[in-house]
Amino acid sequence: MQKVFGYPRSLTPKRTHYCPGCTHGIIHRLIAEAIDDLGIQEQTVGIAPVGCAVLAYEYFDVDFQEAAHGRAPAVATGIKRVHPEAIVFSYQGDGDLASIGTAEIIHAAARGENITVIFINNTVYGMTGGQMAPTTLPGQKTTTSPYGRDITKVGYPIRVCEMLATLDGPAYIERVSVHDPKHIIKAGRAIRKAFEMQIAGKGFSLVEVLSTCPTNWGLTPVKALERLKEEMIPYYPLGVFRSTEEVAKE
Amino acid sequence: MERVMMKGNEALAEGAIRAGCRFFFGYPITPQNEIPEYMARRMPEVNGVFIQAESEVSAINMVYGAGGAGGRALTSSSSPGISLKQEGISYLAGAQVPCVIVNVARGGPGLGGLTPSQSDYFQATKGGGHGDYHLIVYAPGTGQEMVDLIGLAFDKAEEYRNPVMILTDAIMGQMMEPVILPPIREVTTEKPWATTGKKGRAKPNLINSLGIIGEDLARINIELQEKYRKIETNEIRYEADGTGDADLIVVAYGTTSRVARSAINMLRAEGKKVGLLRPITLWPFPKQILADLAAQGKRFLVVEMSVGQLVEDVILAVNDRAKVDFFGKLNGTVPTVREVYNTINALLQKGGA
Amino acid sequence: MPTKRITIITGAFGSGKTEVAVNYTQLLKRAGHNVGLVDLDIVNPYFRSRELTDFLKAHGIEVVSTQPGLEMADLPALSPRIFAFLQNEELRVVFDVGGYPVGAKTLGRFEPYFRAEAYDLWLVVNPYRPGYDDPEEISKLAQAIEAASRLRLTGIVDNANLGRETDRQSREEGSKVVEEAARMLNLPVVLKTYTAEELITPADRDRAANNLFPLQLFMRPPWEEVTGELREI
Amino acid sequence: MTYEIICAGFGGQGVMLIGELLAYGGMLEGKNVTWFPSYGPEMRGGTANCSVVISDQPVGSPIVSEPDGLIAMNGPSFEKFKGTVKPGGAIVYNSSMIETAPVIPGLKMLPVPTNDIASELGNNKVANMVALGAFIGLTKIITLASAEKALEQVLPERHHKLIPLNVAALEKGMALVK
Structure with a gap:
């Protein structure tokens, strides 16, 4: 009998600290499955962010570095330049990547640095208690936008995929979601594709994963997934924004 | 080579x-x-x-x-x-x-x-x-x-x-x-x-x-x-030049140690007993040698291109056992050999620790 | 005082929610209940009830907050064991919710449990905290908390105090503000806290519905740490 | 013995280069040497200068404020540094650009029409070499051979074809000293 489903080898048995209903766990699993499928566990180095995934290194059974807030693409650059044969990925949230780390992500992308970035967008700072993120939607209430994000005062959310896709450096940029099984499977494929691009030496790849934060959104996990689908996807459309090669149809 | x-x-x-x-x-x-x-x-x-x-x-x-x-x-x-x-x-x-x-x-x-x-x-x-x-x-x-x-x-x-x-x-x-x-x-x-x-x-x-x-x-x-x-x-490293028989020891590192060395050479040519203690590691700081020299009754002059930062470590190291003077230059100017020479001479003439 | 299985203690930041919540678990415990304390304070990583976890555990009160081991981490990682608490019909559950405006929002994710079952939602008020010295302001806070949590308040906790400076006069003046706010909100003052016998007036004692609630202070700064046993009250 | 030199002039007159040649020449003769360029706003003010120290002992300050020798390629730098030269020191100045220079008692002073001589050699750019040759002749601080050898090290490979011209200029300058 063939085993078709099991615990990914690239995850440690450690229980995650994430809140019930949080989608970080799903995304961790998708990354681990991609690493397993591609047989790159022994050569992969991850970079953990500052954010809810700050302890990501506890959950992946691969070498890891913990970066300062927003600096993961620079750290990834350093690692990749020392070990060009290693598969290097950073795992970053929206505050980390799209606010304090905008310089680092833009320039890593512009350099075409041969690394993979998994970007988790849940429109809120989870770790520090629900403050406004660069991706917080117009009108969305957070602890630092208590009357709703007022675009006339604080401006507009940043669409990271669209912005980075204007650069010539990136090889692959896709936005995916994990609000239902169908989309989770699609997200898994995108993550795998991003790693494949790196293995092939094509350059910078980034997958933005639309994600939920039931705790800071004040919603049940199910309602949070609904919000993702109904409010986030219209603002952050899914799809491939840049690919230097035809994406193989599966 | x-x-x-x-x-x-x-x-x-x-x-x-x-x-x-x-x-x-x-x-x-x-x-x-x-x-x-x-x-x-x-x-x-x-x-x-x-x-x-x-x-x-x-x-x-x-x-x-x-x-x-x-x-x-x-x-x-x-x-x-x-x-x-x-x-x-x-x-x-x-x-x-x-x-x-x-x-x-x-x-x-x-x-x-x-x-x-x-x-x-x-x-x-x-x-x-x-x-x-x-x-x-x-x-x-x-x-x-x-x-x-x-x-x-x-x-x-x-x-x-x-x-x-x-x-x-x-x-x-x-x-x-x-x-x-x-x-x-x-x-x-x-x-x-x-x-x-x-x-x-x-x-x-x-x-x-x-x-x-x-x-x-x-x-x-x-x-x-x-x-x-x-x-x-x-890992402490320093250079001690003529500190053994010196009455006054200049403490300086990098550029100011070079300026001080020129001034000290001029004074030695006149028979004056002046030494140079040059920290090579600024951390760890050569505390002990300074403490030992202080215990021998030396006095110190710290020369810096700042309002006085190294001098604080020297004062801590000698811990009230010796007189520590300071000569600093601000505004990004470099002390001249003549200025350091004059400062040392003035201190030597004042005498006493 | 008839109270519900689930008690949610909420209030403005610094109003004394945690002290009230921790003391209330003591009260329930002494009344013979199995008690669980849920620390939902994701707002402030200091002075949270989870810091008392071991202390309370020794007194038979289970505390659940974030994932074990992450108590001092600045991570809002809620434990799935909170659901176990909510599903256990035998357990009296006290929620210590983070300060307004964020804290109450966290309750949103547990909404189905609160709907299914009667609960108490209490607002702890200290009119000596800046911004809450006026019944109007307290009413506004109450409405905002109801909006954020999508739950109805069922009572007010009068926690008027000036810390170590509290005397009988300031205690009574503060109470007047809280009582006025309660009248405006049409809510009962379910608890009136006191930290020393001398703060209580004869009128308080004579009151028919005795709502006096002795408070033992736990959330002290490290230089005033709790060293003794729980005091019998 | 320690000998301290300031080479000064307009930017583009090649004063940094003659300073380097002195330092390299000293190094090739086994001396301790330093070369230090003028630094800061002066660099943009039309005059450039560098300090060179050549010594039998370890060099102290690389910054020279009271030189033993001065090479002044233009009026402003002559004015700026003439008063700093130590008694008994030497000044070589570019008389093509400095028409009247006061005689300073106690100093050896040598006017050199560097631009005129360089023009005679067919390249105005080697005026600095004429001055250096004269300075070496006057002070004997390094040998002409060392200066010529230094040229090979200081000039980038692509300019090595110009070495004979530079050597000719050095020799012309040196010949001015009786």
């Missing part, structure tokens, strides 16, 4: 390459630009990596990544740029990642000026960023030391898994002096902790400064402090 004339900045760069450094990440700022420019030319010749980063912040984090991955990584900057790097330096210290940071200091605070200065002494020797930590800090006094100390810096960085700083200034960086370059060395240091990909290891490696869980942070800090005590025991 052949002597060649090199600018201090070039000597640092070539010295790093000879010591096996193959990863340089930097950002332009005067007066250290010769270093990235030299590296941009030279690294491709030795199959090394040169990246002009988007900021000093990114450059130091590239160093963190590269150092954590086991590479001999270097960054250089000047005072305002070093301030920007302090975030990364604190992380490097916390995660115990070896690397070398060069500060070709200029005047501050703020944007300051381009003129040479020693006003980054506190920043370099007292940690500089957040948290309880120290860098090993070398202050070269000659072109040859630029070469020798940066090589030593890489070795010590790896021996102790600690960032090491070379603190110098615009004069030392721009001055040309003959140096003897050592041959290029192959670095074979074992780094079982480096993030290389697991490569068959049972457990993954982790480069991390987070101590958020339980007593982790206390444990990390205790470990760091034990390391610093070891460094203080083993």
